[in-house]
Amino acid sequence: MLFQDIVFWILSVVAVGGALGVVLVPDLFRAALLLILVFMAVAGFFVLLSAEFLAVVQVLIYVGAIAILIIFAVMLTRDVQRGNLPNRLQIPAAVFSALLLAALVTVAVDTQWEFLPAEHQQRVELVQTSAVTTLTGEVLTEEGVTGPEEQAEVREAGLADLLISDYVLPFEAVSVLLLAALIGALVLVRPNPGTGRG
Amino acid sequence: MNCVLGPGNILHDTLLFRVIYDGVGHVLPCWLSYAVAGLAIMLILVNGVLLGAGLFSWVERRLIGRFHNRIGPNRWGPFGSLQPLADLVKLLLKEDLTPKGADRIIFAIVPVAMLAPVVLVMAVVPFAKDTALANLNVGVLYILAVTSITSIAIFMAGWASDNRYAMFGASRGVAVLISYEVPVVMSLLGVVLVAGSMSLADIVSAQTVPFLLVQPLAFFVFFAGTSAELNRTPFDLAEAESELIAGYHIEYSGVKFALIQAAEFGAVLTSSAVMVTLFLSGWSGPFSNYLGWAWFLMKIGVLAFIFSWIRATFPRLRIDQLMAFAWKFLLPLSIINLFATALEVYFLRDSAGTLDTTDLWIMAGINFGLAFACILVFGTLIREKVRPAGPATGATLSPGEAD
Numbered sequence: 001m002l003f004q005d006i007v008f009w010i011l012s013v014v015a016v017g018g019a020l021g022v023v024l025v026p027d028l029f030r031a032a033l034l035l036i037l038v039f040m041a042v043a044g045f046f047v048l049l050s051a052e053f054l055a056v057v058q059v060l061i062y063v064g065a066i067a068i069l070i071i072f073a074v075m076l077t078r079d080v081q082r083g084n085l086p087n088r089l090q091i092p093a094a095v096f097s098a099l100l101l102a103a104l105v106t107v108a109v110d111t112q113w114e115f116l117p118a119e120h121q122q123r124v125e126l127v128q129t130s131a132v133t134t135l136t137g138e139v140l141t142e143e144g145v146t147g148p149e150e151q152a153e154v155r156e157a158g159l160a161d162l163l164i165s166d167y168v169l170p171f172e173a174v175s176v177l178l179l180a181a182l183i184g185a186l187v188l189v190r191p192n193p194g195t196g197r198g
Numbered sequence: 199m200n201c202v203l204g205p206g207n208i209l210h211d212t213l214l215f216r217v218i219y220d221g222v223g224h225v226l227p228c229w230l231s232y233a234v235a236g237l238a239i240m241l242i243l244v245n246g247v248l249l250g251a252g253l254f255s256w257v258e259r260r261l262i263g264r265f266h267n268r269i270g271p272n273r274w275g276p277f278g279s280l281q282p283l284a285d286l287v288k289l290l291l292k293e294d295l296t297p298k299g300a301d302r303i304i305f306a307i308v309p310v311a312m313l314a315p316v317v318l319v320m321a322v323v324p325f326a327k328d329t330a331l332a333n334l335n336v337g338v339l340y341i342l343a344v345t346s347i348t349s350i351a352i353f354m355a356g357w358a359s360d361n362r363y364a365m366f367g368a369s370r371g372v373a374v375l376i377s378y379e380v381p382v383v384m385s386l387l388g389v390v391l392v393a394g395s396m397s398l399a400d401i402v403s404a405q406t407v408p409f410l411l412v413q414p415l416a417f418f419v420f421f422a423g424t425s426a427e428l429n430r431t432p433f434d435l436a437e438a439e440s441e442l443i444a445g446y447h448i449e450y451s452g453v454k455f456a457l458i459q460a461a462e463f464g465a466v467l468t469s470s471a472v473m474v475t476l477f478l479s480g481w482s483g484p485f486s487n488y489l490g491w492a493w494f495l496m497k498i499g500v501l502a503f504i505f506s507w508i509r510a511t512f513p514r515l516r517i518d519q520l521m522a523f524a525w526k527f528l529l530p531l532s533i534i535n536l537f538a539t540a541l542e543v544y545f546l547r548d549s550a551g552t553l554d555t556t557d558l559w560i561m562a563g564i565n566f567g568l569a570f571a572c573i574l575v576f577g578t579l580i581r582e583k584v585r586p587a588g589p590a591t592g593a594t595l596s597p598g599e600a601d
């Protein structure tokens with residue numbers, strides 16, 4: 001347990017410090033790199049929660065794709081060498097950030113964090129206790145087989161089932177969001193009608 | 199103090215870890231021997247990749263020398279085999295320069311950020327029976343995720359160097375990386391479909407017939423895409439010597455340059471290791487219970503030789519040819535392969551959802567025909583697209599003024 005606590009606190013310091021850096025560092029490129037650091041720290045949290053699949057996907061999508069897009073955007077922005085210029089939107093931005101934070105905290109505190117069916121829940125708890133003792137070098141050899149394959153099966157299969165059954169609508173909504181972003185990008189870079197070959 | 203890893207432990211299946219842990223566990227307390235075993239494995243991994251990179255740098259220079267009909271480094275040691283050591287000493291003694299306008303922190307992180315993904319990939323590759331350091335059940339995804347960090351390292355190098363050539367090289371490098379990522383991922387999906395798992399250990403044990411035969415098209419796409427991602431000669435626009443001097447690592451010298459070079463040579467070996475695991479049935483072969491590592495190293499050697507061969511043979515592509523090759527040639531091929539594989543798996547699998555050896559041979563037959571047909575058709579199509587109309591400029595010059 002001690003070991004996990006140490007790792008958790010290291011990751012937390014990196015994540016929060018990195019997030020502050022993203023907002024406060026004037027150099028946009030460094031801010032983008034700090035954002036990558038935050039993403040990696042979050043992936044570390046997922047590993048700590050025995051959710052390797054989420055951790056890997058976090059790195060793959062956020063670090064491998066979204067961060068690259070952000071860096072490309074930074075590169076193509078004019079006057080980027082002068083840094084992140086202050087503007088009049090500070091107060092609205094602060095209000096919206098506060099509202100978003102309040103919403104996130106409310107959801108995190110109010111939610112009943114039980115997603116798995118009861119029989120799965122018991123096995124997952126068993127898996128978690130064995131994972132904890134694994135880290136200190138002792139081994140749990142009790143009731144039922146808890147080999148790595150079986151543990152993983154419970155976690156990833158449960159996630160996949162939920163994604164395409166109960167939560168299929170949010171899942172699809174995310175892809176519509178991506179489509180909207182794609183169309184937005186096309187509209188932005190389209191030559192002006194009348195002046196070019198629109 | 200007798201520390202023994204029981205069968206319930208996640209690391210019990212990792213043979214190397216268990217051996218070190220049990221050995222150290224006789225004298226040290228359990229938690230300490232756990233840490234010692236972990237550190238020992240990390241040391242083996244990092245130094246193994248670095249040593250392999252050094253060795254491969256010599257082998258490749260010798261090989262390319264022979265391909266170019268010259269001798270190559272042959273002065274120090276038998277056949278010049280101590281040349282990497284001489285290179286290392288020279289680079290360590292050189293001055294470590296940082297340009298005046300550079301972003302010093304990012305500039306200093308880059309060599310580590312280049313090398314880290316190369317080493318991290320090896321953590322999930324099983325190099326003998328039960329010897330993967332971490333048998334992740336999302337191993338294939340892990341490899342893709344970790345290698346995607348390379349593009350950020352290249353970007354950091356280009357941006358932090360405060361050099362136009364470095365920036366050009368970095369933009370080209372990242373453009374190539376994100377374009378070739380698409381066909382590479384698509385070709386891997388075919389392998390995952392046939393194996394029915396993303397764990398590299400399972401993929402190796404599913405290869406009763408090597409997936410090179412079952413998935414020839416996927417292997418071709420993966421091989422071409424990987425050699426593009428490695429920035430090697432037919433695709434080395436990011437560091438084209440004749441245009442950009444050295445591309446994104448132009449400002450690096452001394453130890454940092456040595457690390458970047460080690461990362462580039464090491465990446466060839468780790469990519470070969472991944473390909474061996476995914477397509478050439480990994481460590482399996484005759485006597486693989488004892489000689490698995492030998493089979494693994496031998497297969498890596500064959501693939502690395504082919505990489506050198508390609509590097510010595512093909513001229514560099516133009517940027518539009520490079521992009522056309524990814525989007526108009528490799529991507530359609532990988533989509534066709536995925537579609538065909540999905541259909542074959544759907545019709546050939548038994549009620550339990552598994553494929554036996556006969557099914558794999560049937561798939562191999564169909565897919566080989568498909569691969570030849572597709573490469574012929576798309577090769578003909580793309581040839582007319584990438585050649586500019588009219589005679590090439592070189593042809594209008596008389597032979598005397600051609601250079």
